[in-house]
Amino acid sequence: MKKFVNDPRQFVPEMLEGIYLASDGRLKYEPKYNLIYRADMPQANKVSIIQGSGSGHEPAHTMIVGKGMLDAACPGDVFAGPPVEFVYETTKLLNSPKGVLHLVNNYTGDRLAFEQGREMCEADGIKVETLLVNDDVAVKDSTWTVGRRGVAGNFFVIKAVGAASEKGASLEELVRIGNDVIANVRTLGIALSSCTPPVKGSPLFEIADDEMEVGIGIHGEPGRQRTKLVSATEIVDIFLNAVVPDLPFKSGDEVALMINGLGGTTIGELYLLYGIAHKKLAAQGIKVFRSYVNEYCTSLEMAGASLTLLKVNEEIKGLLNEPAEVSIRVF
Amino acid sequence: MKKFVNDPRQFVPEMLEGIYLASDGRLKYEPKYNLIYRADMPQANKVSIIQGSGSGHEPAHTMIVGKGMLDAACPGDVFAGPPVEFVYETTKLLNSPKGVLHLVNNYTGDRLAFEQGREMCEADGIKVETLLVNDDVAVKDSTWTVGRRGVAGNFFVIKAVGAASEKGASLEELVRIGNDVIANVRTLGIALSSCTPPVKGSPLFEIADDEMEVGIGIHGEPGRQRTKLVSATEIVDIFLNAVVPDLPFKSGDEVALMINGLGGTTIGELYLLYGIAHKKLAAQGIKVFRSYVNEYCTSLEMAGASLTLLKVNEEIKGLLNEPAEVSIRVF
């Protein structure tokens, strides 16, 4: 395992401590619950927005805690949703009279922890609402009872509700806005390599030198199919042929286009994919309103990328353009 | 080679086109010279700041063209400085009455192209100054006539002169500021894996599963030594023991601390290293003024990291805190 790590079981806490120390007082850290939260939260006049989910998807979601984004994150171990207690204690700590919003990616582990945590909080009289993110088109709703997975589209949900809550939106408004984003966002991921959770110490799966996994899950779950690695242009076709008809996105639509790196792929390749996708969408009459090319939701050091389209309306455009303050610095 | 790529020889142009298309009109692209530049430059009342260098280090430096950072970038192929003509044509196109600043990382190829390009520009009556970045402590000045390499510290030079030039600084002031940053910035890199230039199609070097390369160059050049992979804490000791005594950084100093990913390492690991380094510096009385944990200067998909310290004074602190606008989006 080629990682910068001490005791692998301390990987998550040591990472969180780094996020805390790098924040220069803007964030607080509660090691008991893997909890990173805004030093200026909770506030009486702002809904608190919380996400749990597993670790290993950084910068999602511990590194996007900040003004205009998440108010708190209480991740579990690498690729494991948080224990119920983390959800309960985090929600209590961040409780606001305006309520608490749970952003949950649609995985059974995450859902169960947040459901049980919410029950416990409601018994304490805390007002909680939940948004379930499920943008991954690789998984067909009908086939499995567990529904679609939440992947990189989660970012847009956070950005929209984070911006709206900064402007004073009520819990009910946030639920409406969040569900509007969820209804209009679709993602497909493709992996070129596997990844190694620190505690496991070896790759999650094997993949040959000339293969790729289409529809990969962000925890290394197998996707739609294993095929031969093809050219970047053909890969963009695979992305668009899966994502565009799913909503469907149509000529005349305006979209946010995200090319998200899964961890091990260079940002140069991501921009290369972006350029091809941008042109192909334009040829279909779909206009990119705003571009997102970076790592937003990774699977550790997995080589690969996902493409996300979000159909935007005036309200969502306004929210995406709002400022935010997160840990990660580009400059 | 597990990359998103079409014809490997078109990797750089296709990436640059992606950057251009993602910029929504903020950038222009001149394919003849691999040139990405600000759509609002040149300006009569602002020095133009240009960097060349090789590709493969993204986001450096094509993706940090923007207000408050670089005004133009004309990279060569992956790991090769630009042809002389790129430098000449870029400088002519960006020519401003206030002059043009060439930011050159200290590699023979880059230096020669910029020296010859500058000679050609000066013959045309263009006012040009040059800053040579050479922050890599792995290379000892005395041993080789070529001097130290420029690595991740380059970012701080760009940020400082970019911010100052936005505020109207003259070419001479920018040279002073840039040299002040260069005199106070030091870096060491450690690689855990090799990397594969698209055209080469195979890894630049071999490295065993339990080894790391201390003092790696950002083009895969060997470093100070090949050793066994050790724990994150021991690695931070190696970083600090090389970097701190070099300036030297002393108790009472304020610094910018950068943990830069070389491409294939997760940002979680980078924050883990950050936390350890932050605490060890504090124990030595060295205070972090501002943290930088991300990919700033990569070697394609190489797993590894570098640590950069910049000793800051009030002027540099002010410049680092200035806003900027670059292609890459965190939100």
Add this chain to the structure above:
Amino acid sequence: MAASAIDDVDLVLRTMAKTIVDNAVYFAELDSVVGDGDFGYSLRNGFEVVVSDYDTFDRSSVGAVLKKVGFVLSGKVGGVSGPIWGTAFLRASQAAGDKTELTGADVIAILRAAVAGIMHRGGASLGEKTLLDALVPAIDTLEAELARPEAVQDHGSAALQEAADVAVRAAEGTKPMLAMRGRAAYTGERSIGSVDAGATAVGVILQSISAAWREKYE
């Protein structure tokens, strides 16, 4: 199985906890075939606390100690396993109440309550390739075997062994099933052909408990 006291519960819980800690890597390997490879590690996060702190737990009643275990799991175990196993122990605790002695029928009632909790929390039914597919047939067997007169003489040793064997066979029987729950569900058809990690773990745990039980009572 005759009436059992708290120290039988101690034996079962300690053995279970130690078995899970010892097999964490194995369980995680099983989960990485079609799941995400964290199952054993997640459970270990909770059960290693059970191992290390067991002596400090309130053991004034069976319900008390089961509740404590349930709390530890809810506090430490992530993924599907935290809520599933945590709920199982909390429901078991409610069924046990303040009893300090358990009849065979009590044991079955407690286990059935745990199963109901798992089904309530996770929404899974039999045949969906989860730990239920090993646990439920094992409980059925235990109930039937405990009803036989011999069970009184050997303190239920044979019944328990039979239940453990059924669990192992039932876990093996999850191979042809299509995963409908947890992360494995996303693999669809590809989940067919490998055993479910949770079901296999149930078999391993029951075998350990049975061995410890026989050592004590045979």
Add this chain to the structure above:
Amino acid sequence: MAASAIDDVDLVLRTMAKTIVDNAVYFAELDSVVGDGDFGYSLRNGFEVVVSDYDTFDRSSVGAVLKKVGFVLSGKVGGVSGPIWGTAFLRASQAAGDKTELTGADVIAILRAAVAGIMHRGGASLGEKTLLDALVPAIDTLEAELARPEAVQDHGSAALQEAADVAVRAAEGTKPMLAMRGRAAYTGERSIGSVDAGATAVGVILQSISAAWREKYE
């Protein structure tokens, strides 16, 4: 080597360009031992344009065509090689001027000008493990051999072959040297033991040119 016309220059330049394009991968491999593995690819970017567009170049004089090649290299070749080879051709062009016929002495003067350009631009001296360590001894040999009367008869074929052989041996001789220039310099002691990529390329190119020359004149 008797007086040569433009078509001899054409032969040399075309052969050189084709050899570089054909050996790009090999040269890059050599550069990846202690350098950064781009040497052959960088040169190819320029010389493939020389191959494809040669017919369109202004060949009214030796100086004109050398200048055009120098411009192509400055426009297309990055890394150390662009400025080094570009400057070499531009200086050679100045030395050749508007000549359309070259004596052996002219050829040597042109090559010496190229070497001076390389040294001026890159600051390297002999013994620093660069292409100079193959190029300079090869030119020395060519000069000495062309001075022999036999050189007139065979149009310098033997002299050129001898120079090419010296280049190959000299390239081999860079093995024990410590790299002082280019990216290889950063490797310090580790650069000892492998040949310099640029010097080896000079040997390969001269061998190709010599073979083409002999085919024409023997």
